[in-house]
Amino acid sequence: MTDDEVVADLRRRVDDLLIRHDPATTDRLDFMRARFDAGLAWVHYPEGLGGLGLPRAMQSVVDEPLAKASAPDNDPRRIGIGLGMAAPTILMFGTEEQKKRFLRPLWTGEEVWCQLFSEPGAGSDLAALSTRAVRDGDSWVVNGQKVWTSVAHKARWAILVARSDPEQPKHAGLTYFVCDMTDPGVEVRPLRQITGEAEFNEVFLTDVRIPDENRLGNVGDGWRVAMGTLMNERVAIGGGAAPRESGMIGVVADTWRKHPEVRTPAAHDRLLSLWVEAEVARLTGTRLRQKLASGEPGPEGSAMKLMFARLAQQLSSLELELLGEDGLRYSDWTMVRPEIVEFTGRDAGYRYLRAKGNSIEGGTSEVLRNIIAERVLGLPPEHRDDKDVPWKDLPR
Amino acid sequence: MSDLNLLYTDVEDSLRDSVRSLLEDRCPAERVIATYDGDTSLGPELWRALAADLGLAGLLVPEALGGQGASAREAAVVLEELGRFAAPAPFLTSAVIATTVARRAEESELVSALASGTTTAALAVPFSAGPATFGSDVLRFDDGLRGNVSSVAGALEADVLLVPVPTETGFEVHKVDRDQVTMEPVVSLDMTRQLADIDLTGAASTLLIDATDGAAAVRDALELGAALLASEQLGVAEWCLESTVAYLKERRQFGRIVGGFQAIKHRLADLWVEVESARAAARYAAATAAEGDPDRQVATALAQAYCSGAAVHSAEECVQLHGGIGMTWEHPAHLYLKRAKADQLAFGTAEGHRATLAGLVDLPV
Numbered sequence: 001m002t003d004d005e006v007v008a009d010l011r012r013r014v015d016d017l018l019i020r021h022d023p024a025t026t027d028r029l030d031f032m033r034a035r036f037d038a039g040l041a042w043v044h045y046p047e048g049l050g051g052l053g054l055p056r057a058m059q060s061v062v063d064e065p066l067a068k069a070s071a072p073d074n075d076p077r078r079i080g081i082g083l084g085m086a087a088p089t090i091l092m093f094g095t096e097e098q099k100k101r102f103l104r105p106l107w108t109g110e111e112v113w114c115q116l117f118s119e120p121g122a123g124s125d126l127a128a129l130s131t132r133a134v135r136d137g138d139s140w141v142v143n144g145q146k147v148w149t150s151v152a153h154k155a156r157w158a159i160l161v162a163r164s165d166p167e168q169p170k171h172a173g174l175t176y177f178v179c180d181m182t183d184p185g186v187e188v189r190p191l192r193q194i195t196g197e198a199e200f201n202e203v204f205l206t207d208v209r210i211p212d213e214n215r216l217g218n219v220g221d222g223w224r225v226a227m228g229t230l231m232n233e234r235v236a237i238g239g240g241a242a243p244r245e246s247g248m249i250g251v252v253a254d255t256w257r258k259h260p261e262v263r264t265p266a267a268h269d270r271l272l273s274l275w276v277e278a279e280v281a282r283l284t285g286t287r288l289r290q291k292l293a294s295g296e297p298g299p300e301g302s303a304m305k306l307m308f309a310r311l312a313q314q315l316s317s318l319e320l321e322l323l324g325e326d327g328l329r330y331s332d333w334t335m336v337r338p339e340i341v342e343f344t345g346r347d348a349g350y351r352y353l354r355a356k357g358n359s360i361e362g363g364t365s366e367v368l369r370n371i372i373a374e375r376v377l378g379l380p381p382e383h384r385d386d387k388d389v390p391w392k393d394l395p396r
Numbered sequence: 397m398s399d400l401n402l403l404y405t406d407v408e409d410s411l412r413d414s415v416r417s418l419l420e421d422r423c424p425a426e427r428v429i430a431t432y433d434g435d436t437s438l439g440p441e442l443w444r445a446l447a448a449d450l451g452l453a454g455l456l457v458p459e460a461l462g463g464q465g466a467s468a469r470e471a472a473v474v475l476e477e478l479g480r481f482a483a484p485a486p487f488l489t490s491a492v493i494a495t496t497v498a499r500r501a502e503e504s505e506l507v508s509a510l511a512s513g514t515t516t517a518a519l520a521v522p523f524s525a526g527p528a529t530f531g532s533d534v535l536r537f538d539d540g541l542r543g544n545v546s547s548v549a550g551a552l553e554a555d556v557l558l559v560p561v562p563t564e565t566g567f568e569v570h571k572v573d574r575d576q577v578t579m580e581p582v583v584s585l586d587m588t589r590q591l592a593d594i595d596l597t598g599a600a601s602t603l604l605i606d607a608t609d610g611a612a613a614v615r616d617a618l619e620l621g622a623a624l625l626a627s628e629q630l631g632v633a634e635w636c637l638e639s640t641v642a643y644l645k646e647r648r649q650f651g652r653i654v655g656g657f658q659a660i661k662h663r664l665a666d667l668w669v670e671v672e673s674a675r676a677a678a679r680y681a682a683a684t685a686a687e688g689d690p691d692r693q694v695a696t697a698l699a700q701a702y703c704s705g706a707a708v709h710s711a712e713e714c715v716q717l718h719g720g721i722g723m724t725w726e727h728p729a730h731l732y733l734k735r736a737k738a739d740q741l742a743f744g745t746a747e748g749h750r751a752t753l754a755g756l757v758d759l760p761v
Contacts, residue, residue, distance in 0.1 A: 290401065
C-alpha cells in the first residue's frame with residue numbers, strides 16, 4: 001500500500017470503530033477495549049496486540065479524528081510507566097502468551113504498572129542490585145527492597161529486576177520478571193521527598209512468589225532486558241515534539257509578561273539567555289526526531305535529557321527570584337500522594353524543588369555525560385574493577 | 397514553524413563533499429597560519445578555485461543570471477566547511493551579502509559579474525554592524541562621496557564597494573570602484589578575514605538603490621549574513637570539538653589516555669551537546685532564510701545569540717584541552733579561536749541579538 005492508501009485505510013478503520021462503538025453511548029472501558037481490538041491503540045504494534053504493524057508516525061491519523069469525536073482516551077499520564085517502559089519491554093522480550101495476557105489491560109488502563117529497579121544500594125550502579133530471586137520448582141521466591149517506585153500503591157503489576165545468580169559477575173546474574181503487586185509479600189510505603197509530597201514509594205519484597213511463566217527474557221539476561229526498558233525511559237523523559245515556549249520556559253515567560261513590576265535589566269538578560277537555550281533545545285529535539293525517523297532510541301536521547309534538566313533547574317530558580325516576596329511562600333507542605341506529576345505544576349517553589357530531581361531520575365546527568373563521551377565520542381570507558389568479579393565477592 | 401527540514405539533504409551533502417575535498421587539497425593549515433605572517437597568497441588562489449571551479453560565487457544567483465540558483469541552505473553548508481578550515485575566502489561578504497544587495501538593485505550586469513567570480517564586492521559597513529544597528533557617516537557631494545568606513549570585511553578582496561549613504565529620508569546604496577578609494581589594511585584579530593579602513597573622499601559613485609529601499613536592502617543583506625554566519629560558527633565549533641576529541645584519544649599522561657579522565661569526558665560531552673544544539677539553531681536559521689519563513693528574524697537572532705558563543709566556547713576548550721601545544725603558533729587551534737572571537741562580534745553581539753529577540757517574542761524589559 002502507498003502512504004496515502006494506508007492513511008485512507010486507517011481513516012476507514014477509525015470511522016468503523018466510531019460507528020460500531022459510539023463514544024457518546026459506549027462505556028469508557030468497552031470503548032478502549034474495542035479500540036485496542038481494532039488495532040488502533042498503538043498502530044506501530046503488531047496486529048492482534050493493539051496495532052497494525054504501521055510506522056509510529058501514523059498514530060496521529062488515528063488520534064486526531066478520535067479526539068475530534070470526543071472519544072475517551074486511556075489517560076496516558078496515569079499509566080506512563082506501563083505505556084513507556086513495560087509495554088515496549090514486553091513487546092521486545094515477552095512470549096506470545098505474555099503479550100496476549102498483559103498488553104491489552106495495560107493499554108486500556110485497567111491494570112496499572114510500576115517499575116521495581118532502583119534499590120537503596122543500587123542507583124546509578126543498577127547492575128549491583130541485591131534483591132534476590134531464588135528458583136523454587138516452577139516459581140521464584142523474591143526477597144529485597146526497591147525504591148523510587150511511582151504508583152506502586154496503585155499498581156497491579158511491576159517490572160522487576162532481581163539477582164538470580166550471585167556467583168556470576170554483576171551484569172550476568174540478573175533476571176527480569178513481571179511481579180504481581182497483590183502478592184501478600186509486597187509491602188508499599190510512601191517515600192516523602194523534598195517537595196513534601198510522596199510521588200514515589202519504597203517497596204519491600206518478602207518471600208514474594210513469582211511463577212516462572214512471568215519471567216521476561218532468559219534467566220541471566222535481565223540486564224539486557226532492563227537496558228531496553230531504560231532507553232525507552234530516557235526518550236520519554238527527554239520530551240516529545242513541543243511548541244515554542246512549552247514547559248518551564250513558558251511558565252517563566254508568562255510570569256514575566258504578567259508582572260511588569262518584577263522586570264530588571266539584569267533579570268531580562270538572564271531570561272533571554274535561557275529563552276534562547278530553551279528554544280535551541282527544542283529545535284535540537286525536533287532535529288533529533290527528524291533524524292530518528294525510525295523511532296529507535298539512541299544515545300542522543302541522553303543529550304536531550306541533559307539539556308532539559310539543566311534548563312528546568314535554571315528557569316525555576318530564576319522564577320523564584322523574579323517573584324521576590326511571593327517567592328518566599330510555598331503552597332503546601334502536607335504529605336500527599338499525587339497520581340499525576342507535572343514538573344510545571346503547582347507553585348514556583350514546588351517547581352524549583354521538583355526540578356532538582358530532573359538531573360537525578362532516569363540516569364543522573366553525570367552518567368549521561370559518560371554515555372555521550374563513550375558511545376558518541378568514542379572516549380575510553382570508565383574503569384570498572386567490579387565488572388568481572390562474582391557479585392557475591394564485591395565489597396559493599 | 398518546526399516543520400522545516402533541519403537535516404542535510406543529499407544535494408547539500410554532496411556540495412559539502414566537493415567543498416571539503418577542495419579545501420583539504422588547497423587550504424592546508426600552515427598556509428592559513430602564514431596569512432598572519434604576511435603571506436596572503438592563499439586567499440586569491442583559494443577564491444579563484446571556489447568561485448570559478450565550484451561556481452560558489454554564483455551559488456545564490458538565479459541560473460538566468462549565470463548563477464546556480466541555490467538557496468540559503470546550500471550557502472550555509474559552504475560556510476560550515478569554510479569555518480572548518482578557517483579559510484580566507486570572501487564567500488560570506490561577496491557571494492552572500494554584497495550579492496544580495498546587488499540582486500535587490502536588479503543590477504543584472506553586476507550580479508552576473510559577481511556570479512561568474514570575475515568581480516568581487518563588499519558592503520562597506522563595519523563587520524561589527526548588525527541588521528538592527530548599522531549606520532554610515534559617508535555623505536554624497538557633487539564632486540563625489542566623502543567619509544570613512546572602518547573595519548570592513550571583504551573589502552581588501554573587493555573590486556567594487558557597495559556603500560550605504562544616509563540621506564534625509566533613509567539610505568541610498570552607491571556603487572564605488574575600488575580604484576576610487578584609499579584602503580588601509582587593518583592588523584586584525586582574525587587575519588583569515590582581514591578588515592580594511594576605507595577613505596571614500598572624492599570617490600565617484602553610481603546610485604544603485606535609492607533612499608526608499610536602501611535601508612531595507614542593507615538590513616536584509618546583513619540579516620542573511622547573520623543567519624548564515626551561524627553555520628560558519630558551527631563549522632568552527634565542529635572542527636574544534638573533533639580535533640580535540642581526536643587528540644585526546646591519542647595523548648597520554650600519567651600512563652593513561654587523557655580522554656579517559658572523567659573531568660575531560662564530561663567537558664567534551666557538554667561540548668558535544670552544545671555543538672549539536674548550535675547545529676539545530678544554524679540549520680533552522682538557514683531553513684527559514686531559504687523559505688522566506690515569517691519566523692526568520694527570530695531564527696536569525698536566535699542562531700546568532702547561540703552559535704556565536706558556542707563557537708567561542710568550543711575554540712576555547714580546544715586550546716585548553718590541547719594543553720601546551722594548543723598555545724603554540726604552529727598548531728592551528730589559534731586560527732579557530734581568533735575566527736570564533738571575531739565572528740562573535742560580527743553583525744552585532746549576542747546581547748544585541750537577545751535584545752532583538754525580546755522585541756520579537758514579546759518579552760519586554
